Amino acid sequence: MKKVKALILRAAGINCDYETQAAFEVCSAVAERVHVNSLIENKNKIFEYDILAFPGGFSYGDDIASGKVLANEIKNKLGDKIKKFSLSGKPVIGICNGFQVLVKMGLLPDPKLFEQISTISYNDSDKFECRWVYLKTEKKAKNESNCIWTKNLPDVITLPVAHGEGKFIPVNFKLLEELNKNNQIVFRYSTKNGTIPEYPLAPNNSVEQIAGICNTKGNVFGLMPHPERYIFALQHPARESFDGEYGWGKIIFQNVVDFVK
Amino acid sequence: MFEVDIFTKKGFKDSRGEHVLSDILDIGIKGLKKIDYSPFYIIDGSINKSEVKMIASELLSDKITERFKVVSGVEDKKYKNSIIEVLYKKCVTDTVSESLVKAIKDLGITKDVKVKTGHKYYLHGNVSRDILNKIAIKLLANTLIQEYKVK
Numbered sequence: 001m002k003k004v005k006a007l008i009l010r011a012a013g014i015n016c017d018y019e020t021q022a023a024f025e026v027c028s029a030v031a032e033r034v035h036v037n038s039l040i041e042n043k044n045k046i047f048e049y050d051i052l053a054f055p056g057g058f059s060y061g062d063d064i065a066s067g068k069v070l071a072n073e074i075k076n077k078l079g080d081k082i083k084k085f086s087l088s089g090k091p092v093i094g095i096c097n098g099f100q101v102l103v104k105m106g107l108l109p110d111p112k113l114f115e116q117i118s119t120i121s122y123n124d125s126d127k128f129e130c131r132w133v134y135l136k137t138e139k140k141a142k143n144e145s146n147c148i149w150t151k152n153l154p155d156v157i158t159l160p161v162a163h164g165e166g167k168f169i170p171v172n173f174k175l176l177e178e179l180n181k182n183n184q185i186v187f188r189y190s191t192k193n194g195t196i197p198e199y200p201l202a203p204n205n206s207v208e209q210i211a212g213i214c215n216t217k218g219n220v221f222g223l224m225p226h227p228e229r230y231i232f233a234l235q236h237p238a239r240e241s242f243d244g245e246y247g248w249g250k251i252i253f254q255n256v257v258d259f260v261k
Numbered sequence: 262m263f264e265v266d267i268f269t270k271k272g273f274k275d276s277r278g279e280h281v282l283s284d285i286l287d288i289g290i291k292g293l294k295k296i297d298y299s300p301f302y303i304i305d306g307s308i309n310k311s312e313v314k315m316i317a318s319e320l321l322s323d324k325i326t327e328r329f330k331v332v333s334g335v336e337d338k339k340y341k342n343s344i345i346e347v348l349y350k351k352c353v354t355d356t357v358s359e360s361l362v363k364a365i366k367d368l369g370i371t372k373d374v375k376v377k378t379g380h381k382y383y384l385h386g387n388v389s390r391d392i393l394n395k396i397a398i399k400l401l402a403n404t405l406i407q408e409y410k411v412k
Contacts, residue, residue: 169273
């Protein structure tokens with residue numbers, strides 16, 4: 001059987017790369033942490049991999065704005081390769097700081113356009129928000145979402161968030177309508193019952209409680225919560241699990257490894 | 262030398278400004294109605310205004326929620342409201358400026374530039390200069406490593 005290879009992109013200030021690597025490895029993928037400078041030196045190396053992951057952290061110290069410096073570096077030095085990789089249909093994920101990078105370089109919500117048309121701004125609280133939240137999976141709300149990462153999830157899951165800038169804002173109402181119409185909104189913050197939450201379950205006051213989006217094809221996915229921090233039941237404060245061993249994050253990573261196989 | 266000021270666009274929340282106003286109320290100072298927060302950058306070197314505008318547009322401001330203003334020299338316009346400006350002291354490493362110098366090179370501008378980063382707080386309301394100094398010292402500037410100006 002084919003060995004699925006995942007590239008975990010490292011840069012100064014990224015600190016969730018090991019956990020992301022471990023998440024893929026638990027799902028039987030071969031995951032390698034590759035520094036952005038190494039990838040810039042050998043740009044075509046990216047095509048040796050099946051999956052590209054932008055992990056969480058504080059790239060370049062969150063200087064200027066979260067993800068901005070890394071987004072600028074990648075777009076200007078690796079942009080054409082990243083765009084080609086994404087448009088080929090190979091899976092790409094951006095988690096937390098990685099999501100900020102994808103949005104700020106314009107890979108989400110439309111990798112074809114590859115221009116910034118939405119942003120992830122400061123939490124309304126102006127504080128770093130760190131807690132477990134509930135997420136409504138949009139796949140059953142309307143039509144089945146195209147997102148290849150989030151198949152087989154129930155209506156509401158729980159994952160941890162940890163960010164100071166997580167408020168998703170589209171450039172205008174038209175884009176918001178398109179994201180809704182195309183089923184690109186993958187996760188919304190919710191209550192345990194799937195209803196609209198208030199702070200602190202809504203950690204940042206994101207527009208329409210958006211916590212994660214994908215492109216129309218469903219292979220490029222970004223989210224503020226950390227699925228790599230809920231692979232095992234042991235990582236949950238109450239040791240909750242859907243099968244006695246694993247957490248919801250495992251399903252997200254397993255989905256995409258199975259997709260590549 | 263150029264100064265780039267970043268402002269929150271109308272219709273978007275200025276979380277930092279609201280937070281600072283709340284902190285000012287918490288230390289018992291009354292008389293202020295609103296605070297507008299504005300990060301600013303002083304860029305020096307053999308660089309022209311159109312390059313600075315590109316840096317401001319691509320790096321320093323968020324395309325969706327912020328707008329920017331580029332001024333040649335350092336901004337000294339008189340405002341109706343009081344402003345507190347906070348900058349690092351000369352002997353202190355400005356780590357954001359180091360990231361910014363790298364990011365400017367990534368943008369394709371290879372000229373040598375020096376950058377200083379700072380924060381401006383526009384205070385709307387009536388408070389005395391003594392109170393403004395108190396706000397700066399108690400809340401906005403760490404005077405061990407930062408200096409401030411009340412304008």
